[in-house]
Amino acid sequence: DAGVTQSPTHLIKxxxxxxxxRCSPKSGHDTVSWYQQALGQGPQFIFQYYEEEERQxxxxxxxxxxxxxxxxxxxxxxxxxxxxxxxxxxxxSSLRRGGLGTDTQYFGPGTRLTVL
Amino acid sequence: QQPxxxxxxxxxxxxxxxxxxxxxxxxxxxxxxYRQKHGEAxxxxxxxxxxxxxxxxxxxxxxxxxxxxxxSLYLTASxxxxxxxxxCGTESNEKLTFGTGTRLTIIP
Numbered sequence: 001d002a003g004v005t006q007s008p009t010h011l012i013k014x015x016x017x018x019x020x021x022r023c024s025p026k027s028g029h030d031t032v033s034w035y036q037q038a039l040g041q042g043p044q045f046i047f048q049y050y051e052e053e054e055r056q057x058x059x060x061x062x063x064x065x066x067x068x069x070x071x072x073x074x075x076x077x078x079x080x081x082x083x084x085x086x087x088x089x090x091x092x093s094s095l096r097r098g099g100l101g102t103d104t105q106y107f108g109p110g111t112r113l114t115v116l
Numbered sequence: 117q118q119p120x121x122x123x124x125x126x127x128x129x130x131x132x133x134x135x136x137x138x139x140x141x142x143x144x145x146x147x148x149x150y151r152q153k154h155g156e157a158x159x160x161x162x163x164x165x166x167x168x169x170x171x172x173x174x175x176x177x178x179x180x181x182x183x184x185x186x187x188s189l190y191l192t193a194s195x196x197x198x199x200x201x202x203x204c205g206t207e208s209n210e211k212l213t214f215g216t217g218t219r220l221t222i223i224p
Contacts, residue, residue, distance in 0.1 A: 004157075033212070042118070042203045042214030043158065056211050090157060104171065105148070105205075105212065107157040 002027060004093050004108035012114045013081050021076040021111045025093030031055075032074040033105060034066060035090040043090055049074050050096050078113075086115045117141050119206045121215040128194050128222050136189045136218045138204030147180050147187040148205040148212060151198075158203060162189070196222050 005024045013019050025032050031050045035043035045058035049068035063079045072093075078085055089112075092105035119140040128134055138147060146165045149172070150158035162172030164180035164187060172178070177190045185206075191198055199222045205212040 035214075042217050043205075045211055045213065048210075056209075058211065104160050104163050106160060107150075109157050 004091060004106050006089075006091050006108040006111050008111060009109065010112045010114075012116065014116050015081055015083060017081050018077065018079045019081060019113060021078075021089050021091075021113070022073065023076070023091030023093075023108055024073045025091075026106050029093035029095050029106070030072050031094045031096045032068060032072065033092045033094070034074070034076045035092065036060070036085075037088040037090055037110070039087075046076070081115045083115050086113060088112050118213055119204055119215040121202075121204055121218050123218060124216070125219040126221070128220065130194060130196060130222055130224055132194055134191045134194060134220060136191070136202050136204075136220075138187045138189075138206065138215055140185045140206045140208075140213075142185065142206065142208045144180075144182065144185050144206050144208055145210075146207040147178075148207065149176075149178060149187075149189050150203045150205065150214075151200045152203065152217075153200040161202075191220070194220075194222050196224065198222050 007022045033048040034046040037043045048056040052068045065077045068074045088110045090110045091108045094103045094105045122137045148163045149161040152158040180187045201217040201219050203214045205214045
């Protein structure tokens with residue numbers, strides 16, 4: 001049973017560029033959440049996708065956008081990169097509990113983004 | 117608002133016990149606990165739901181006080197493999213908000 005996978009593992013960009021990160025959820029899961037984790041901090045919720053729509057969003061600017069595909073995989077796009085966007089980006093998949101809250105989220109290995 | 121975890125760091129000898137606390141100012145639907153080792157993804161430990169349902173590893177125990185919006189994770193007879201940073205994630209309105217973490221170091 002494949003777990004959550006993310007690509008690429010590492011990425012180096014310069015300020016102002018755009019980046020796309022990818023995530024494939026665990027088999028059987030239909031919900032994908034994205035988190036940003038700065039060094040020494042806990043993961044910060046960016047947004048969650050279910051049924052190809054953004055369902056929940058954290059306190060992140062519109063430069064952060066996403067997409068979910070019919071096969072439940074997801075992309076995170078960040079435009080106009082800033083130095084402060086350097087972080088580990090984690091994707092977590094889960095099975096939606098139909099309005100009964102968030103079920104167990106399984107995290108992928110993350111993408112380390114460095115903005116120079 | 118971010119939940120507050122305590123202690124921020126703890127050092128234990130192998131075999132000793134530890135308690136990690138998580139407190140939120142919001143009404144919670146559930147609390148999720150994860151352990152993250154350096155350079156790795158967070159690994160699920162336990163979820164505690166409003167109403168008493170729990171899911172998690174057999175060797176891990178935790179409590180959830182809904183009225184006080186607090187949760188505690190109990191680590192007994194600690195092993196070297198327990199080292200890492202522990203995060204609680206509090207769920208409100210289907211959003212998970214993670215605390216700043218508790219760094220646990222187990223020494224032989």
